[in-house]
Amino acid sequence: MKEYTPKEIESKWQAHWDKTRLYETDEDTSKPKYYALEQFPYPSGDGLHMGHMRVYSIGDVVARFRRMNGYRVLHPMGADAFGLPAENAAINRGVNPKEWTLKNMDRFVKEQSLMGVSYDWDRYVGTCLPEYYRFNQWLFLLFYERGLAYRKQASVNWCPTCYTVLANEQVENGKCWRCDSEVTKKELEQWFLRITDYAERLLEGLDRLPRWPEKVKAMQRNWIGKSEGAHVTFAIPELNDEPVTVFTTRPDTLYGVTYMVMAPEHPLVPRLIKGKENEEVITRFIEKMRKETEIERTSTETEKVGYPTGAYARHPLTGEEIPIWVANYVLMDYGTGAVMGVPAHDERDFQFARKYHLPIRTVIQPAEGPLPEPLTEAYTEDGVLLNSASFNGMNNRTAIGAIAGHLAENNQGGPTVNYRLRDWLISRQRYWGTPIPMIYCDRCGTVPVPKEDLPVLLPEDVVFDGKSNPLTTSETFVHTSCPSCGGQARRETDTMDTFFDSSWYYMRYTDAKNKDMPFDPDKVNSWLPVDEYIGGIEHAVLHLLYSRFFTKVLHDAGMVAVDEPFNSLLTQGMVLKEGFKMSKSKGNVVSPLEIVDKYGADTARLFILFAAPPDRDLDWSDTGVEGSYRFLNRVWRLIGQHESLFGRNLTPAPEPDRDARELHRVLHQTIKKVTHEIGERSHFNTAISAIMELVNALYSYPEHADRGTLREALEKLVILLAPFVPHITEELWQIMGGEGSVHAQDWPSFDPEALVLNEVEIAVQINGKVREKLVVSTSASREEVEKQALAQERIQDLVDGKTVRKVIVVPGKLVNIVAK
Ligand code: ANZ
């Protein structure tokens, strides 16, 4: 047989698969469905990196394995193609963002194809294409109709370098997630999606996802940040008893409240300070606070700063009047923007009270006895109530419910739940995104673009100066007519956060060419939920939370039957080189294409899958790559050695010899292991090592043993390897005279009986001396074993002329014949 030439083989089969449409999605609904999905890439200017190669290799094994197991499989690919880099290329190098992106998308498709991944390219989705983004607009209008999209003036996170607004999720330690610039605050009219309406359902749904990593679920729970507590309403006597409500997780400490603190931006503050001593100071303080980020204000290193407003609030239970302060550490957009100060039992309040000489009143003490007076630190543990009127002596945990209940009965508040989750700010002042389909008319106000007028196309007559939103520079775009009154009107110039695009692309794949709707509900329901979603841990909060939110909204709108999109989630580990993440800055990048060029895609895939389980980090190793290449050559030669077996009709012997029976056992043990490791555990590395052992067994199979059994094992070997290394196996399958494509074969099933070790070699002794070896069935009775032993020619010769006095059988070990 000729030599193994991966380059030749791989391009040949890739072209052939394309031509025969081998990976077209099977729509035969009599089969069970399987949706295998890898996160689609952002088509950067650099092409595929090793991380991409790893995800696609994993996804491809999953998809191929399921197809061979009789599933109809959806395995699509696309490009997450809107976003800043295209626009920055436009600003810095004067290139057209659309051309730049389309070129990169093309490059990604080519490079993904070189890996031999089994995508159905007919369902390709590019989010920057009008045929896709028109449905972003369609969905935005659906959210708007359902009261889930709204516009409000908001103090927003602003990146002065990217010149755009960032969602809270995109601010990391006070810095822009993209460019690392210090994020500032800015007041703007912005579009939001009301994700907070879904906070509870987003939380509850996590409990129904047993096949998600615990770590990811914990990150989402933390982000949603549910906190159970109470609202407490105080009255402000000088404002005619106007109510002001605080949120607390500790209503049990209510009798220990000695002051109240409001966020500087709280709407009541200007009225409270009017004409008072601190009016000017506080007004300046408010201005300053508006510019600071949440992180700056709440960091533990930030000094707590406050001012008394000069106004008072009446305590709902004691009637006592307590001073109202403003301070930096109270945030306007958490809870109600106002808190009750309990210095005796809250660390932060204790510091604040010490600094500003506010009274400290103990209302909880340990069961063992009183706390020191004055307190030296806040007592934050559990205990029993004191100084709390009729609640004295009550355990504080019980008091939480009792006091909250008491407040509710008297219309002074009551139990409530608060979430850290904020509404999702989707407005971006950038060009390369989906225009928000809204129109502003002086007469009619905010008017949605009618669905039949979609898409609102991105204009091309724009200026990229890096200083303003390019959309505002297009006269043809900005000026329009009102859909309602026909008068002159202005278009919204904000575009959508690109996370909007990726929140539903996996639904679009199920009906990628639909021109009337984002997708047909029947089609989406025929495939969702995704059975295995493979991607990076960096999307644990943003993308996965937004996608879950979209699915729930579309479920409520009757467009999708499920309300959780991803049944199982596999977060792949990083690709390292010498212990460090591969990165341009570290200079340790290995290019996937170079490896493919040198060894072939099969070697690259095999190495990546063999080197580590998918959720672990993988250390790149050149010797490991060479080892994979050598293994494929070994398989190639193995088939070559036995080429003569394949031209004819050769089946296993009806009564196979012992070596054949052993090979049969090893083969079935391998089938069992590989099936389990891929199908149940996604441990592709251990599946591959099992196959390697089978190859060893095939190499040591003796020449005299049954050829039919060997041939069968070689065929099964090639089938078992097919999901990992699709090209070489297709070539070998053809050489072996296999019918059709190896990738269309049924996955081998294993015979549990074949796994049983059913023969054993025992020693035959005469008077304690080993004289012969004998293979017997493990199920043979003592009598049978004795009979067989005595029937051996050599034994008969040796006992000839003697009398057999006794025969001792030790099952599975030996037969001892006592003869005199
Ligand atoms: C009184 C109290 C007494 C509190 C005590 C705690 C301990 P989590 O668990 O994060 O929800 N708080 C409420 N709104 C706030 C805001 N806008 N800015 C800053 N702090 C705020 O925390 C809830 C607690 O954080 C609330 O319970 C409130 O302080 C404070 F011994 O009320 B607590």
Ligand code: ZN
């Ligand atoms: Zn109008």
